[in-house]
Amino acid sequence: MTEMFEQRKARAADWFRELRDSICTAFEAMEDAHTDGPGAELPAGRFALRETQRTASDGGDAGGGLMSVMRGGRVFEKVGVNVSAVFGTLEPRARRSLTARKEIPGLEEDPRFWASGVSLVAHMRNPHVPAVHLNTRMFWTPGAWWFGGGTDLNPALERDEDTADFHAVLRDACAAHGADLYPRYKAWADEYFFVPHRKRARGVGGIFYDDHNTGDWEADFAFTQAVGRAFLPAFLPLVERRRQTPWTDADRDAQLVHRGLYAEYNLVYDRGTKFGLETGHDPDAVLMSLPPLAKWI
Template sequence: MQMQLERETAAAWFRELRDRIVAAFEGLEDRGPDQLPSGRFEVRETRRADGGGGGLMSVMRDGRVFEKVGVNWSAVHGELSASARSAMAARGVPGIEDDPRFWASGISLVAHMRNPHAPAVHMNTRMFWTPAAWWFGGGTDLNPCLEYAEDTAHFHDTLKTACAPHGADYYDRFKDWADEYFYIPHRQRARGVGGIFYDDLNTGDWQADFAFTKAVGEAFLPAFLPLAEARMKQDWTEADRDVQLVHRGLYAEYNLVYDRGTKFGLATGHDADAVLMSLPPLAKWV
């Protein structure tokens, strides 16, 4: 009964965070360059193929500031496939191969910007439950095609401040994890300038781990919005646009080949359009 309440609490908070980010992004659109109409999110419900819950898919396309941005929320349940159980067991999740039932909820966000000087960004936070274990995971990383050192510093400083009250080593540990996770081996390079990433977080104190996960979610808008607002009206050239499109190709490669969330969503029968909303609207390869 207690874990049921905690699951409901987490799912409701992820939904509330989704609502606030959607409102903030639409507000940014209203302050953006006026050559185009202000963008708005299109929202539709999503359902798992087996009827095990669903969520909301919210996507804005062709806006003033965002060329494409998705902010998804979900709360799903069902049974894990044998391959998913094996992968989790390999990560050390206890009891996962004995009982295939699971529940998961979270928010997932990817923004591809219209102005090449404005950085693309990713963020997600989630809770996962099985009869034998529960854990939190998530993170955020910045993906500029044209990097500004001051933007990178602001993003990381905001995350460091958010992590500090929850663990003296959290920022350093989860920054290193992000550097390792958001890396494209076949290109031998990172997909961006990093951030933080964590998974399988269970210290034994649900309230403390949830508080940290909320802190990561709360830090996102202060970390990202000032960067987008500062760059959204900056002049850019066709050469800048070309660099942006090539960089988006790297992002697409990573998400299709390596991203843990993409693999899980497709393997467990969630709405494919919602799972793949992270892909850029346009990209190119040289």
């Protein structure tokens, strides 16, 4: 069993790295293609890469990853696509955070963990192009394993057409793995990405899932791969549709205010942010999701 899960961990980590590579390639190609419209006068954006390292509490190696951030591009004002594979022993605070959501057999007796995933947040230059988030991951302890993730759209200027098209791609991707998955995980996203102190959603939703374990690792991994593969077909057509749209100062103001809402959510409620900081991961990588500029009324 141990050898089998070591192989599965390696497969999952390799897949998340492949997903990161395909997305970064597509985003840089979009930068090159944007030769007309707002932002076209700027140099085409490129990802700057930095290896990240997690240090265990005893000072030893605990894994790491690759932080990829593009700043000041023609289309992407800031986008980060991070991939990591980390391991070690969960400190009591992190254990409490996990067990508050679900029972994890044997965690108190053996608090080892392993986690790998890809995390993406894109803040767009043009206020008419929606910001977007993607995350897919696998988590393992000696007594349990599961997949999690999802993607959601965060427009400053909402367009019903964009929302419908984004959701349609996600619905089709989920359908091949179970008729109940899209409605269940759409509803979960609507609940999870709600900002209680503002009494509103942070965007127009998508799908979100956590603790996904049907008992069939291969099927659950295939579903998580399908979510990752659906991201570019769901998002890139919206970028193409809106990236050349002229914008006004009022549009930019609306975008910056919406980014403030996004920052509030990620700092106060987001599970990934909390877990990353609690387990000692590189804080710059954890906080990569924050926008380059934002404002509050």
